[in-house]
Structures are given as C-alpha cells and as structure tokens.
C-alpha cells in the first residue's frame with residue numbers, strides 16, 4: 055500500500071522511547087477547573103488503553119460520555135462510571151472495520167437526535183497481518199483511516215456534529231474533533247494513489263510501514279476536513295485537531311507474534327507512559343479555552359508541532375477526499391447507497 059517511516063517494530067518502539075525526554079510545553083495549561091458539564095463526548099475505541107483513559111477523564115470532568123466500542127460492553131462502561139462517579143456514561147457497539155456498522159452507529163446517533171460537542175476518533179490497531187474486512191477491504195486500513203472518514207462524513211451530513219458546510223446549520227457552539235494519530239507518520243512516503251485502498255498482503259514489518267503510512271493518510275484527511283468544514287479564511291465552525299499521545303503502555307501490540315509481543319510488552323511496561331498520563335493532552339484539547347475555535351493544530355503529547363509537510367498539501371487532501379468517497383462507494387457504503395438501502 056505504501057511505505058511508512060519504520061522498517062520494524064523494534065525501531066518504532068525505540069523511537070517512541072526517545073520522544074519521552076522532551077519538555078511538555080502545554081502541560082500546565084490542563085488545570086482542575088476545566089470542566090465539561092453539559093457537553094456530550096463520543097470516544098471510539100474506549101474499551102482499552104488511551105480511549106478508556108480519555109473516556110474516564112472526560113467523565114471525571116462532568117461530561118456525558120458515549121463510548122463507541124467493539125468489545126467490553128457493558129463492563130468497561132461500568133468501570134468508567136465507578137472511576138469517575140459520573141453515571142452519564144453509555145456504551146454503543148461498533149466494529150469499525152465494518153463500514154455498515156459505522157453507518158449503524160451514525161444512524162443511532164442521528165435517530166436519537168444526539169448533538170455531539172466533542173468527538174475523539176481514537177480507535178486504532180497495529181495488526182500483524184492483512185485481513186479482509188466485511189466489505190473485502192484491508193481491515194487495518196479501514197479501522198485506522200476509512201472508518202474515521204466515513205463516520206465524520208455521516209456525523210457532519212446528519213448534523214450530529216453541528217456545522218454549516220455539510221448540514222447548513224446555524225452558527226453555534228463550536229464542536230471539537232480530536233483525531234488520535236501518531237508522530238510515526240513523519241517521514242512516511244507520499245500517498246500512493248495507484249495503490250490507494252487496494253487489498254495487499256503484509257506481515258509484521260509491513261504492518262509497521264502501514265501503521266505510520268495510514269497515520270499520514272489520516273492526518274492529510276484531517277487537514278482537508280478542516281478546510282472543508284471551515285471554508286471561510288479565519289472563521290472556524292468546527293474545530294478539527296490532531297494529536298499523538300507519544301509512547302503509551304497499552305494493548306496495541308496484543309496481536310503481535312508471541313516472542314515479539316513479550317519483548318514489546320516489556321519495553322512498554324518499563325519505559326512507556328501510562329494511558330492516564332497520555333490522555334491528558336486529549337483532555338486539554340477537549341476542554342480548554344486554548345483550543346476554542348482553533349483548528350488544524352497538531353500536538354505531540356503536550357507539544358505543539360507541525361505535522362509532516364505532506365499533510366498540508368491541498369491537492370493531496372482533495373485527491374484523498376475524492377478517492378475515499380469513490381472507495382466507500384465502490385463497496386456500496388457511501389451516503390447515497392446507504393440511503394437507497396434503508397429506503
């Protein structure tokens with residue numbers, strides 16, 4: 055599919071380690087008085103790792119939290135309620151590698167008349183081999199990128215995320231979208247349009263390439279999304295920001311081959327940060343006035359930074375949008391085919 059920045063998982067883990075020793079510029083901006091009462095937040099992949107910690111901290115700050123998860127229902131939701139003392143936590147089932155399920159999640163939110171204030175597009179995998187998704191696409195590509203594209207398209211078209219550009223809604227409170235990416239996207243090869251969305255077999259090293267390459271695609275999309283929902287220069291209608299949590303001790307290597315998994319788990323446990331610490335910049339982006347009405351920003355942990363320059367290329371963003379729409383349509387999951395199917 056393309057070429058990422060790293061040649062193998064050990065190199066990727068060691069680079070993650072180096073990232074830990076920088077200063078954390080905005081850390082002190084996350085103060086206890088930042089509250090989220092009255093806000094509804096959707097977090098994907100909230101059953102584990104970073105997403106679970108983000109859901110817990112959003113609930114602790116008073117938000118109503120919708121956890122969109124493939125597994126852990128209902129126990130992870132109960133865990134978040136107990137840890138936060140906030141009963142306004144709900145789990146919604148979705149396997150994001152299946153685009154039909156992405157539509158069903160969006161249908162549920164639309165039919166209930168939900169209005170989301172914060173969406174954290176967090177779910178992600180580092181799959182050790184290629185797998186066919188329900189629609190015959192490559193499952194890691196769908197989970198890590200295409201499902202996020204489709205989910206946001208639906209939320210915007212349905213007005214579940216208030217916006218003028220897609221739903222023609224009146225100006226109002228600015229919703230915040232936070233896309234969880236990885237700094238490993240820096241240095242990944244440019245998007246290979248000929249190969250875009252094509253199913254390709256890969257093994258462990260290919261997975262590491264794909265992981266950073268898909269994050270480059272994700273960031274290019276987030277930048278394009280920010281342009282499309284905010285067409286007037288200087289005026290922000292929906293805030294779309296990207297962050298990398300740095301190296302975090304989570305379950306992301308759960309599917310790696312046994313020996314490699316043992317090694318990586320060891321490195322993660324000893325050196326990487328806890329999900330609770332890694333979640334803090336996400337909470338800053340969700341709750342702080344510093345991020346009110348700001349868009350197309352990138353945080354690497356607590357540090358503002360530029361993404362790889364390729365992510366800002368407007369021509370690449372437009373082409374990515376067009377190809378993503380065509381790909382989703384080719385498997386009968388675009389917005390128009392969905393409307394035809396459901397009547």
Ligand SMILES: NC(=O)c1ccc[n+]([C@@H]2O[C@H](COP(=O)([O-])OP(=O)(O)OC[C@H]3O[C@@H](n4cnc5c(N)ncnc54)[C@H](OP(=O)(O)O)[C@@H]3O)[C@@H](O)[C@H]2O)c1
Pocket residue numbers: 070098099100101102103104105122123124125126148149150151152176177178179197234235236237298299300301302303304305306307
């Ligand atoms: N860990 C790190 O060092 C690191 C570094 C940079 C960026 N990140 C990013 O952080 C995000 C969270 O990852 P993590 O490290 O917290 O890993 P994790 O502990 O493995 O959590 C991943 C979450 O995504 C969910 N998920 C995976 N595939 C899904 C699917 N098809 N449908 C619905 N949910 C699915 C998982 O659900 P299940 O529990 O059901 O599998 C889980 O809740 C990812 O985007 C990752 O790329 C992580």
